[in-house]
Amino acid sequence: MRAIIRIPASIGHYVNDRLWRLGYASRFLFIILIQSGTCLIRPRLVLRETYFIGVQSLIIILVSGMFVGLVLGLQMYDTLERFGSGEGVGTVVALALVRELGPVLSALLFASRAGTAVTAEIGLMKTTEQLSAMEMMAIEPVARVIAPRFWAGIISLPLLTSMFNVMGIFGGYLVGVKLLGVDEGIFWSQMQATVDFREDVLNGIIKSVVFAVAVIMIAVFEGYNSPPTAEGVSAATTRAVVTSSLAILALDFVLTAFMFRGI
Amino acid sequence: MSGSNLIEVQSVSFAYDQRPVLKNINLVVPRGKVVSIMGGSGCGKTTLLRLIGGQLKPSSGSVKVDGESVETLSASQLTRLRRKMGMLFQMGALFTDLNVYENIAFQMREHTDLPEAIIYDLVMMKLHAVGLHGAYKLMPSELSGGMARRVALARAIALDPMLIMYDEPFAGLDPISLGVIGILIRKLNDALGATSIVVTHDVQESLKIVDYVYMVSDGVVVAEGTAEEIRSSTLPFVHQFVWGETDGPVAFHYPSESYSDLLLGRTL
Ligand SMILES: Nc1ncnc2c1ncn2[C@@H]1O[C@H](COP(=O)(O)OP(=O)(O)OP(=O)(O)O)[C@@H](O)[C@H]1O
Numbered sequence A: 001m002r003a004i005i006r007i008p009a010s011i012g013h014y015v016n017d018r019l020w021r022l023g024y025a026s027r028f029l030f031i032i033l034i035q036s037g038t039c040l041i042r043p044r045l046v047l048r049e050t051y052f053i054g055v056q057s058l059i060i061i062l063v064s065g066m067f068v069g070l071v072l073g074l075q076m077y078d079t080l081e082r083f084g085s086g087e088g089v090g091t092v093v094a095l096a097l098v099r100e101l102g103p104v105l106s107a108l109l110f111a112s113r114a115g116t117a118v119t120a121e122i123g124l125m126k127t128t129e130q131l132s133a134m135e136m137m138a139i140e141p142v143a144r145v146i147a148p149r150f151w152a153g154i155i156s157l158p159l160l161t162s163m164f165n166v167m168g169i170f171g172g173y174l175v176g177v178k179l180l181g182v183d184e185g186i187f188w189s190q191m192q193a194t195v196d197f198r199e200d201v202l203n204g205i206i207k208s209v210v211f212a213v214a215v216i217m218i219a220v221f222e223g224y225n226s227p228p229t230a231e232g233v234s235a236a237t238t239r240a241v242v243t244s245s246l247a248i249l250a251l252d253f254v255l256t257a258f259m260f261r262g263i
Numbered sequence B: 001m002s003g004s005n006l007i008e009v010q011s012v013s014f015a016y017d018q019r020p021v022l023k024n025i026n027l028v029v030p031r032g033k034v035v036s037i038m039g040g041s042g043c044g045k046t047t048l049l050r051l052i053g054g055q056l057k058p059s060s061g062s063v064k065v066d067g068e069s070v071e072t073l074s075a076s077q078l079t080r081l082r083r084k085m086g087m088l089f090q091m092g093a094l095f096t097d098l099n100v101y102e103n104i105a106f107q108m109r110e111h112t113d114l115p116e117a118i119i120y121d122l123v124m125m126k127l128h129a130v131g132l133h134g135a136y137k138l139m140p141s142e143l144s145g146g147m148a149r150r151v152a153l154a155r156a157i158a159l160d161p162m163l164i165m166y167d168e169p170f171a172g173l174d175p176i177s178l179g180v181i182g183i184l185i186r187k188l189n190d191a192l193g194a195t196s197i198v199v200t201h202d203v204q205e206s207l208k209i210v211d212y213v214y215m216v217s218d219g220v221v222v223a224e225g226t227a228e229e230i231r232s233s234t235l236p237f238v239h240q241f242v243w244g245e246t247d248g249p250v251a252f253h254y255p256s257e258s259y260s261d262l263l264l265g266r267t268l
């Protein structure tokens, strides 16, 4: 009897808690947007954070992109050869990367590399009273600390995604053309003929902008609202990665459904 | 200018969640004076400073700074008021991504359009005042605890505020810096024509420099007076605090059920 009550109660509590957080996060997003004026007046603030966030993730993005391209090239060539169309490997690799793997994998890597760094940094600034001190200096922490990181994230991820794609396609080229002997001309011309700018490339970029908003929003929100203790910051960091990874995958499904199936 | 008191705390109560910290407390800080707030660990001194700075709002009563009730100010009015305040945080709160120089220049860059040459001179003057102009290139992580506190002190006075609040300026300092910082607090106050609040439990050091002392215990002011009055006070609480006796009215333990009950697990 007890369990009958307890289980729905705990589900209710969980849902309630999530919804409350979501509402709270939306309000926070609104505050960030209101406080973004400083970033417009002083673009250097955003530039500095873009440098940190972007450069931090650059190596891992480039290396991962390359390997994903290499593996994709091998797997796709193997499959396509069974139907006698191995030279289509360039098209398949490019489409898979531009539409799907590029945005999603870059966002996941970005969340675990830059997102965690942002959460931990902001959480630590809160723990050591730096945000409080800023407030006492009549400087709004959201405008000075949060908003520049927010915009830097939104600028960085689409750029990183593009680099991921370029590296991936180059990896596919290495495997397809240099290793497996697909004709170079066919490789590139088929890719060029099939990949559509609006349909494929632009939609991929839109995806990565949406992911960027989700990842960086979760990162700054968790950091800003972490309990001001060591455990609090580490828990917030973990939660930021988990939440943003799930958000990326869920959003990807929704976006893909709208973009490529025309639902 | 309104009145001779810069700060008036009028029957202020404050509670974190449900636990009352300040209970109907009253105190005033006259303009131009250095006033010390003393009391045991956890009695609500930092909380009081945060109420004065408007970071917390009292559950009842009012905190007046320069004639304005802090708790009723709008965000922009609060910002304007805070520009005239400097605060030394208990943990220093230096910006860890900026070096010592940039930490002190921070507010000058944010709030003024001063040319770099003037900012440089100002920063060096502030650092010289705390004896650390040689350390301007260091990052906060490269400073010792006492050095970090002195840098934080220099930062608190960066814009020559009218009200300076020091939260435990003496903690973690060696006896020499202790004296130097004490004298510095006094000198800065008089040179800037400012008003200072020094929160501390270093009784002997602060009695040397302050004009007036409030002793807080259990959320209320239990004693007040000039340094001389406090030293010669016969009130048991004051006597215990000033002379650091373990036995007396001040409880060392956080409120709890009976210790023997806890040990025997009777409360579980
Ligand atoms: N953010 C908070 N949430 C809940 N309780 C708090 C919070 N901050 C402080 N307290 C509690 O309020 C009481 C007063 O805290 P405060 O920091 O004002 O003490 P303090 O007088 O500055 O002590 P100390 O001399 O040790 O710095 C303490 O008992 C503390 O447990």
Ligand SMILES: [Mg+2]
Binding pocket: B045, B046, B047, B090, B167
């Ligand atoms: Mg304190």
